Amino acid sequence: MQLHPIAYVNSPYKQKFAIPRQPNLVREAEGELLFEPAYADANALRGLEGFSHLWLIFAFHANAAGWSATVTPPRLGGGTHVGVFASRSPYRPNPLGLSVVEFAGIEQRGDRLSLRVRGLDLLDGTPIYDIKPYLPYADAIVDASAAYAAQAPAACEVRFSEAARHALTQLQDSHPRLEAFITAVLAQDPRPAQHVRHPDTERVHGMFLLDFNIRWRVQHAVAWVLSIEPRTDTTPDHAHA
Amino acid sequence: MQLHPIAYVNSPYKQKFAIPRQPNLVREAEGELLFEPAYADANALRGLEGFSHLWLIFAFHANAAGWSATVTPPRLGGGTHVGVFASRSPYRPNPLGLSVVEFAGIEQRGDRLSLRVRGLDLLDGTPIYDIKPYLPYADAIVDASAAYAAQAPAACEVRFSEAARHALTQLQDSHPRLEAFITAVLAQDPRPAQHVRHPDTERVHGMFLLDFNIRWRVQHAVAWVLSIEPRTDTTPDHAHA
Numbered sequence: 001m002q003l004h005p006i007a008y009v010n011s012p013y014k015q016k017f018a019i020p021r022q023p024n025l026v027r028e029a030e031g032e033l034l035f036e037p038a039y040a041d042a043n044a045l046r047g048l049e050g051f052s053h054l055w056l057i058f059a060f061h062a063n064a065a066g067w068s069a070t071v072t073p074p075r076l077g078g079g080t081h082v083g084v085f086a087s088r089s090p091y092r093p094n095p096l097g098l099s100v101v102e103f104a105g106i107e108q109r110g111d112r113l114s115l116r117v118r119g120l121d122l123l124d125g126t127p128i129y130d131i132k133p134y135l136p137y138a139d140a141i142v143d144a145s146a147a148y149a150a151q152a153p154a155a156c157e158v159r160f161s162e163a164a165r166h167a168l169t170q171l172q173d174s175h176p177r178l179e180a181f182i183t184a185v186l187a188q189d190p191r192p193a194q195h196v197r198h199p200d201t202e203r204v205h206g207m208f209l210l211d212f213n214i215r216w217r218v219q220h221a222v223a224w225v226l227s228i229e230p231r232t233d234t235t236p237d238h239a240h241a
Numbered sequence: 242m243q244l245h246p247i248a249y250v251n252s253p254y255k256q257k258f259a260i261p262r263q264p265n266l267v268r269e270a271e272g273e274l275l276f277e278p279a280y281a282d283a284n285a286l287r288g289l290e291g292f293s294h295l296w297l298i299f300a301f302h303a304n305a306a307g308w309s310a311t312v313t314p315p316r317l318g319g320g321t322h323v324g325v326f327a328s329r330s331p332y333r334p335n336p337l338g339l340s341v342v343e344f345a346g347i348e349q350r351g352d353r354l355s356l357r358v359r360g361l362d363l364l365d366g367t368p369i370y371d372i373k374p375y376l377p378y379a380d381a382i383v384d385a386s387a388a389y390a391a392q393a394p395a396a397c398e399v400r401f402s403e404a405a406r407h408a409l410t411q412l413q414d415s416h417p418r419l420e421a422f423i424t425a426v427l428a429q430d431p432r433p434a435q436h437v438r439h440p441d442t443e444r445v446h447g448m449f450l451l452d453f454n455i456r457w458r459v460q461h462a463v464a465w466v467l468s469i470e471p472r473t474d475t476t477p478d479h480a481h482a
Binding site for chain 2: 003021025039046047050052055059070083085088094100103129140141146149150151
């Protein structure tokens, strides 16, 4: 079966590191789907504004090819194997992803058709293959049980250093929601599982968010934001460090 | 993007007509996914038994090719156009479907690996491309709003004629849940939208379920099951009539 991207994502997440592990955990993450010319027909979105939430079917496009029968979910500490079909791991036989996002609007800019969404958990540039309305009577199964992933991961506390707070003040006009966004992302504790298991309170982590390079450190279950700097290169100082 | 089927569905639904329009509405619909040899590795399902529900990503394989920007959902009476991305219509740019089903067990029969499910709404022979665990904390959005599809379609009453009741008695040992299954399917009123709008109380409808050809008539909002006969041909008498 051959699929064709209908749209590509413009996302504040510029690298896989630090993307929340499920959608809708960071509601502040806003982005848009820009439709490919062959699908840029506003009629195809008629009535979408009546739905608060949407499913996106996308490709994990930044993965090297390959999958194996078992994976090691981060929330199990990275050391326990479960079957790939019992996980939402991106390394799957068919690398399809499923995300629920909030509908935030439709924009026509010249001949570009854009669908704005919130609660996005997709990497910038992700190809989208389908959009479906969320139907709560069929899709919302509140009594479903879910083994090792029954609850959202625990959120950790986030605090800002003086330098980081100064940067936020400078950026208040251009990026009024930056503090809320950084807080929500770091509250998910995006550190790799081995760093959570074997914490190093001196290690500085880095990530790109929007056009910023953000550095932080985790000490005693508090994520301390150390600096917020304009992004100047293409690799954050300590990404995946 | 090229996809490869990981499994094919064995379903009691032998034709598109009469399949409930969303999964999980007919819990009695049991079936299995039979894995393709390249994916028939029980390790890939390890831990799946901890999840009560699963997502299936599949292809609407029985559709002729083609899509258009708007569709006419049956629940709007078949006369109102909405955008294809504001619907769960099978006629989509990429004909991918999304279904939530109940986990019912894993079976290894010789070298055949089977995943049993309940609440299935897929046509027999449907190719499956991915299986993901249902995560209630991320997937169950109970306060989502959904325009024209906010509620499950109203169920209609189902009664059995004497002949149909006699057939059920004969089949009690081999198919103990047949009555419940037929009842649940017909309660969804699978008649095409134009027949619901312009009802003909004399018209006999037919459908294949399991190995049976089932005929019924709708009179004053009651679906009357007229006959339940072993399936002998490949086209039910009045399918899509």
